[in-house]
Amino acid sequence: MDARTLVLTLALGNLALCAALFFAAAGTEADSRRRAALATFTLARQCQAVAWLLLYFRGAIPELLAGPLANLVLFAGVALDAGALWELAGRRHWRRVVLPLLAVAGAGWLACAVLDVEAGVRVAAGSLIVALFYLAGSLALVLDWAAASMLRRFVAVATGVLALAIGARGVLALLLPQGWPGVGPAELQAVGYAAFYLMMMAGSAGYLLLAREALAHEQARLEVLDALTEVPNRRGFYQALAPWLALARRPGQPTALVILNLDQFKRVNDDYGHAIGDKVLQAMVAACRRQLRDSDLMGRLGGAEFAIQLPRTSLADAVTVAERIRQSIASMPVKVERAVITLTASLGVTTIRPDDSSVSLFKRADEALQAAKLRGRNQVAAAPAAAEPLADPAADAGAGHVA
Numbered sequence: 001m002d003a004r005t006l007v008l009t010l011a012l013g014n015l016a017l018c019a020a021l022f023f024a025a026a027g028t029e030a031d032s033r034r035r036a037a038l039a040t041f042t043l044a045r046q047c048q049a050v051a052w053l054l055l056y057f058r059g060a061i062p063e064l065l066a067g068p069l070a071n072l073v074l075f076a077g078v079a080l081d082a083g084a085l086w087e088l089a090g091r092r093h094w095r096r097v098v099l100p101l102l103a104v105a106g107a108g109w110l111a112c113a114v115l116d117v118e119a120g121v122r123v124a125a126g127s128l129i130v131a132l133f134y135l136a137g138s139l140a141l142v143l144d145w146a147a148a149s150m151l152r153r154f155v156a157v158a159t160g161v162l163a164l165a166i167g168a169r170g171v172l173a174l175l176l177p178q179g180w181p182g183v184g185p186a187e188l189q190a191v192g193y194a195a196f197y198l199m200m201m202a203g204s205a206g207y208l209l210l211a212r213e214a215l216a217h218e219q220a221r222l223e224v225l226d227a228l229t230e231v232p233n234r235r236g237f238y239q240a241l242a243p244w245l246a247l248a249r250r251p252g253q254p255t256a257l258v259i260l261n262l263d264q265f266k267r268v269n270d271d272y273g274h275a276i277g278d279k280v281l282q283a284m285v286a287a288c289r290r291q292l293r294d295s296d297l298m299g300r301l302g303g304a305e306f307a308i309q310l311p312r313t314s315l316a317d318a319v320t321v322a323e324r325i326r327q328s329i330a331s332m333p334v335k336v337e338r339a340v341i342t343l344t345a346s347l348g349v350t351t352i353r354p355d356d357s358s359v360s361l362f363k364r365a366d367e368a369l370q371a372a373k374l375r376g377r378n379q380v381a382a383a384p385a386a387a388e389p390l391a392d393p394a395a396d397a398g399a400g401h402v403a
């Protein structure tokens with residue numbers, strides 16, 4: 001296939017991808033979120049489609065468009081491809097590095113064009129700029145190699161190898177302008193465009209499959225994580241608790257469970273709005289976690305209700321921890337925007353017994369919590385030992401808010 005046909009193939013291929021991305025993202029709100037996630041990749045395709053079209057019409061349109069402009073747009077498209085890969089790898093600040101690099105590369109290349117340097121030097125410079133951006137994209141996928149999926153490794157290696165091929169073609173065009181026996185300049189040029197073509201095919205398919213893989217990973221994470229407070233949700237907390245329920249059948253230190261409910265949280269939402277209520281919930285979780293050990297686990301059961309698992313902790317020690325948490329919440333006004341919001345919490349405490357199921361365990365902790373609420377809130381109540389009634393807080397002299 002001659003070089004001009006390959007250039008047309010690159011233009012049409014990128015245009016087809018632009019059309020597919022447009023229709024994939026048009027319509028509903030969910031689609032607009034998907035469009036935002038793919039925005040960088042889409043812009044890369046648009047830039048490359050324009051660049052290859054301009055290059056294809058070289059000779060029929062002014063040289064300023066088909067030469068300098070086409071190359072600058074191509075560099076932008078390739079830099080955006082690299083940015084999309086960094087974004088996918090979770091590095092959202094890629095613009096701070098990639099855009100200044102693009103400006104420098106573009107300025108350097110323009111200087112070559114204005115100074116009318118030798119064609120071989122321009123080809124080599126252009127190829128090396130493209131190769132370096134693709135290598136930067138490949139690097140984004142290589143960073144977490146040990147944990148990377150086979151797909152991610154494939155895209156990283158394919159992008160790296162094709163980047164090297166594009167760079168090598170440019171250097172060879174400079175060092176061996178006449179090629180060597182059997183491989184003339186036209187063949188070398190075709191090899192360069194073929195590498196671009198493979199990059200478009202493997203890179204685009206790879207990127208879209210990687211984006212789908214990342215989405216599936218995020219969905220799996222959110223199945224067990226509360227998106228607002230970033231602690232395990234009810235399902236995640238129950239999953240984490242299961243081994244401790246099993247362990248309770250063996251002799252040894254018990255595991256404690258604390259259930260915490262913010263008092264009259266509805267008022268915060270009613271007085272300040274849901275958005276501020278959300279921020280209060282986040283601040284409250286952060287305050288609680290500061291009172292816990294790394295081995296403890298906090299989860300959100302729903303609304304303003306949380307659970308805390310304290311491994312190897314007796315009932316008395318768990319009550320002490322719960323009381324510390326109660327005090328830290330009560331003494332920590334949350335500053336959100338111009339509001340200063342004071343909150344209290346009620347907590348129910350119990351330990352896992354050998355015959356407990358998750359149902360009986362949470363029922364007991366919840367009964368203790370309800371007892372704390374009934375006593376006027378801002379209290380810690382411990383569930384009684386088996387077959388004992390709930391302790392009377394008034395009888396627990398000196399225990400302050402702890403019952």
Ligand SMILES: Nc1nc2c(ncn2[C@@H]2O[C@H](COP(=O)(O)OP(=O)(O)OP(=O)(O)O)[C@@H](O)[C@H]2O)c(=O)[nH]1
Binds near residue numbers: 262266269276277
């Ligand atoms: N801001 C915000 N509010 C939530 C969220 N989830 C639930 N809520 C609200 O939290 C409140 C929970 O109220 P409850 O725990 O039932 O009752 P309460 O007002 O805290 O009163 P007591 O528990 O009896 O002290 C409700 O008003 C819910 O609408 C959330 O994710 N964000």
